[in-house]
Amino acid sequence: MALLTGWASFLVAVATIGCIYGLLTLGLNVHYGYTGLLNFGHVAFFAAGAYASAIVTMPPPSTVTNASYELWLNLPMPLGFPVSLAAAALVGGVLAFLIGLTSVRLGTHYLAIATFALAGVFSDVLVNEAWLTNGSFGMNSVPKPGRAGLTADEWQLAYLAFAALSLLVTYLVLERLVNAPFGRLLKGVRESEAAAKTLGKDTNAVKLKSFVIGGMIAGFAGGVYAHYLGSVVTAQFVPHVTFTVYAAMLLGGAASNTGAVVGAFLVVAFEESTRFITTLYNWIQSTLPDALSGVLPALFGPLPNNPSFIPSMRFVVIGVLFVLVIRYRPEGLFGDPAEIQALGEEED
Amino acid sequence: MVFDNLLQTVVFGLIEGSVIAVGAVGLTLSYGVTRFINFAYGEFLTYGAYLTVFLAAGVFGMSLPLPVAAVVALVLVGLLGVAVSRVFFEPISDRGALPLLITSIGVSFILRNLLQGWVGVSAKQLPIPLLRRQEYFGIRLTHLELGVVVAGVVTMLLIHLLLQRTMLGKRMRATSGNRSLAEVAGIDTTDVIRQTWFISAAAGALSGVLYAVLFAPFRPGVGFEYLIVIFAATLLGGIGRPYGAMLGAFFIGLAMNFGSTYLSANYTRAYAFIILVGVLLVRPEGIRGGEF
Structure with missing residues (x-):
């Protein structure tokens, strides 16, 4: 008997993805919100974590179709699950360390472009190094922990509970961290690097730490994502992910962990809701009196009949969100306007 | 042979x-x-290439000869640049670089995905025939490739003349050097910025058309993907420095082609970036310091 039908199953899926994006947004918020690091390559850490999880848990390639990867550990579920997630966080952190080592000392624009570009290079590596990542076919047999003992619906709910718990724990740890002396140090570097240096702080080391912490959280999110979908494919890790996470953070309010989580859920919900555009359009059309039936097509024309229309509109919505939030409410829903003020200032 | x-x-x-x-x-x-890096710039390349295809193929009711279509597309994209600037950037121009930068990402999402929603993701290409390469002094080239180089050089020359010999160029340099001082000197900097947007967007469109000539076919993501390469050249030359950008561009072009030929063709973009990161580590201001 199906426990979850229609709407309920849709909502559970959206909530789980919301938790994963919540983690990603919390990670980015450490970089941008608290430390002022304009990281435009966040998706690379997410991908690194997802691939790390896939590599440590995938079965031998001989049992999988279209497999050309040469490295796998085949850790058994469910005991391998925590190891896999730890590996994901570790690899995300290591990648952040490597990218940060070359980039954190660069100024705002240069940092944005360097991270954006290095993430692009990293995605080229994922596509091309098939021995490690199975190329663009992807790793499609990542085990779902605990799936064997549960029905499909029970597993969906259980995994949602796990994702929500991970999000909660990460949130609490970060709240603790940003209110500790280390958190004040991060903000200090954000407000004035010169002042922090004058006080004898090694600002590049602080930025690097911030970068690694955020990268680990994103890597962890990648692990959670990989075991949720059971599949890791290069096409999932495009720059759009980075910017969707930005949209979530800005909407919720930079430098607010609560904002990051709320923003992530709102943005994921926004994105998912665009799939109802056609339904809505047809519904309005059918309820309008005949005399007005020409109005909508005249205003918008017939909706383009191509499969990329809905996914494209989803990102138009994200784009509009960026523009509106920055213009009319730069502190987002939960941010502190005074903190955001400091983010806009550029030191030459 | 090796030398060839x-x-x-x-x-x-x-x-x-x-x-x-x-x-x-x-x-x-x-x-x-x-004073901000425009992440929506790649869309000017995309719109340039697509508008040229559409104008040449008669999507808008008449089909123009390719060169005419390209010129019309450049003008249209130039106007699009001005419109984008007025709608999205001018209202927040006093808020510092970061809000502008983030807004430009939103603008790039809007422009790219509106196009993609309309035309779909299927690849397009310019209506140009496949040409056989001719020998010129031992180098094999098509007329089109030669044309791309000529178009590039002529554009560089025009921009050089614009900056050095025209009143607009002087106003642009003044605005770039110190906006409030330019303002005090009686320059309408808002106007200068709009004219610069036109030139900048049209140059982007031209770059997109040239790209389409060389590397057909293309998809709506073409400009955004190529943006990384353009960023590399821009940063290598030091942002805001046209002559540095020219130098950086040829450097990046060479690096990418040498890497593809002698190392591996899978990492074309990576070569551009390894060079860039290397240069940034040694000289964070790019290879060419100095004035605009």
């Missing part, structure tokens, strides 16, 4: 360098007066 191959790689590097140079100069000009 080397020479051919240099030539291909210079051809692609011309495409990058046109885009990089356009990007850097707008940075010069607006």
Whole structure:
């Protein structure tokens, strides 16, 4: 008997993805919100974590179709699950360390472009190094922990509970961290690097730490994502992910962990809701009196009949969100306007 | 034989360098007066290429000859640049670089996905025939490749003349150097910025058309993907410095083609970036310091 039908199953899926994006947004918020690091390559850490999880848990390639990867550990579920997630966080952190080592000392624009570009290079590596990542076919047999003992619906709910718990724990740890002396140090570097240096702080080391912490959280999110979908494919890790996470953070309010989580859920919900555009359009059309039936097509024309229309509109919505939030409410829903003020200032 | 191959790689590097140079100069000009890196710039390349295809194929009711279609597309994209600037950037121009930068990402999402929603993701290409390469002094080139280099060089020359010999160029340099001082000197800087947006966006469109000539077919993501390469050239030259951008572009073009030929063709973008990161570590201000 199906426990979850229609709407309920849709909502559970959206909530789980919301938790994963919540983690990603919390990670980015450490970089941008608290430390002022304009990281435009966040998706690379997410991908690194997802691939790390896939590599440590995938079965031998001989049992999988279209497999050309040469490295796998085949850790058994469910005991391998925590190891896999730890590996994901570790690899995300290591990648952040490597990218940060070359980039954190660069100024705002240069940092944005360097991270954006290095993430692009990293995605080229994922596509091309098939021995490690199975190329663009992807790793499609990542085990779902605990799936064997549960029905499909029970597993969906259980995994949602796990994702929500991970999000909660990460949130609490970060709240603790940003209110500790280390958190004040991060903000200090954000407000004035010169002042922090004058006080004898090694600002590049602080930025690097911030970068690694955020990268680990994103890597962890990648692990959670990989075991949720059971599949890791290069096409999932495009720059759009980075910017969707930005949209979530800005909407919720930079430098607010609560904002990051709320923003992530709102943005994921926004994105998912665009799939109802056609339904809505047809519904309005059918309820309008005949005399007005020409109005909508005249205003918008017939909706383009191509499969990329809905996914494209989803990102138009994200784009509009960026523009509106920055213009009319730069502190987002939960941010502190005074903190955001400091983010806009550029030191030459 | 080895030497021939080397020479051919240099030539291909210079051809692609011309495409990058046109885009990089356009990007850097707008940075010069607006002081933020425009992530929506790649969309000007995309719109340039697509509008040219549409105008040539008669999507808008009449089909123009390709060169005319390209020119009309440049003007239209130039106007699009001005419109984008007025709608999205001017209202927040006093808020510092970061809000502008983030807004430009939103703008790039809107422009790219509106196009994609309308035309779909299927690949398009310009209506140009496949040409056989001719020998010129031992180098094999098509007329089109030669044309791309000529278009690139002519654009560089025009931008040089614009900056050095025209009143607008002087106003642009003044605005770039110190906006409030330019303002005090009686320059209408808002107007200068709009004109710069036009030139910048049109240069982006030209770069997109040249890209489409060289590397057909293309999809709506083409400009956004190529943006990384243009950024590399721009940064390498030092942002906001047109002559640096030109130099950086040819450097990046050569690096990408040498890497593809002699190392592995899978990592074309990576070569551009390894060079960039290397240079940034040694000289964070780019290879060419100095004035606009």
